[in-house]
Ligand code: SF4
Ligand code: SF4
């Protein structure tokens with residue numbers, strides 16, 4: 567389903583995490599000032615109100631620069647206030663590492679309509695990738711929570727698996743494992759390395775991932791599952807913009823900024839310079855209002871199919887099923903939000919030869 571259908575306001579309540587994952591894409595959270603660790607509840611409520619005033623959607627989403635449930639008390643208050651604003655008709659999505667106790671699990675089970683847990687597969691893989699602060703594996707507690715959520719018929723539940731290149735050949739085995747737990751939906755992505763985080767982008771091996779993903783896409787359907795990846799999230803429906811970031815949909819950061827994307831989960835004080843382009847508002851605790859930056863909003867909105875700067879895009883036959891793809895996945899490499907990277911382009915084009923386009927909407931929106 568066209569990713570831009572996912573119209574919601576994302577609240578990033580916490581900047582801390584209870585895990586210490588091997589490939590954490592966001593190590594900056596370890597140096598965050600104490601006053602930026604938790605969202606100001608007044609800011610969250612103001613951001614939700616502004617969003618509801620300008621958008622028909624009544625959906626909020628919890629995500630985080632760390633793990634949202636670290637700020638569980640704030641999450642409960644914000645959800646209740648948002649539900650009042652929505653006239654009791656609020657929808658809630660949560661993206662989490664799934665490492666929480668029964669009290670949190672029971673709240674999630676009761677109030678969430680959509681839940682995505684970062685979960686990489688069988689115990690050996692999960693415990694290798696997702697470590698606790700004590701250095702132990704997280705598989706047991708996360709799997710316990712997953713087993714409960716898959717029973718919830720009112721919840722759309724899925725897992726978000728990050729795949730290390732050493733596991734590319736194991737995608738079907740990973741899917742079999744998910745299936746054995748009753749999981750129907752999964753979003754898979756290769757480990758995201760970036761120049762911004764000091765990694766070598768050549769190690770991304772995105773095309774190798776795409777080749778394995780294409781095989782597993784069809785395998786998943788044969789076992790009653792459906793899988794996605796960020797490279798195909800608009801393969802079922804033609805679009806003008808790649809995703810909600812280009813609307814822009816607000817992401818309220820714990821340090822008081824409004825950004826348009828999950829990967830700008832903190833404000834300019836913590837972001838690599840180029841990503842600051844994706845910040846378009848700032849909370850003023852004195853006036854209790856959010857100041858928006860119209861010039862920034864304009865620049866984000868023109869990231870559409872008419873303005874992509876990669877020369878090939880002008881004549882690309884899948885332009886409207888790509889629309890330039892996920893912004894930061896290319897931005898880190900090309901240093902320009904309008905220019906998709908060669909690797910992303912190559913992997914997307916490959917997948918378009920293996921996965922049929924525009925055959926009816928996918929059953930869920932990408933995480
Ligand atoms: S759960 Fe996410 S934020 Fe926390 S350590 Fe793992 S990758 Fe980093
Ligand atoms: S597949 Fe490549 S050329 Fe085609 S629209 Fe996407 S980035 Fe541009």
Ligand code: SF4
Pocket residue numbers: 569796809810811826827828829891892893894
């Ligand atoms: S991470 Fe990519 S898909 Fe997600 S909001 Fe940002 S640009 Fe869109």
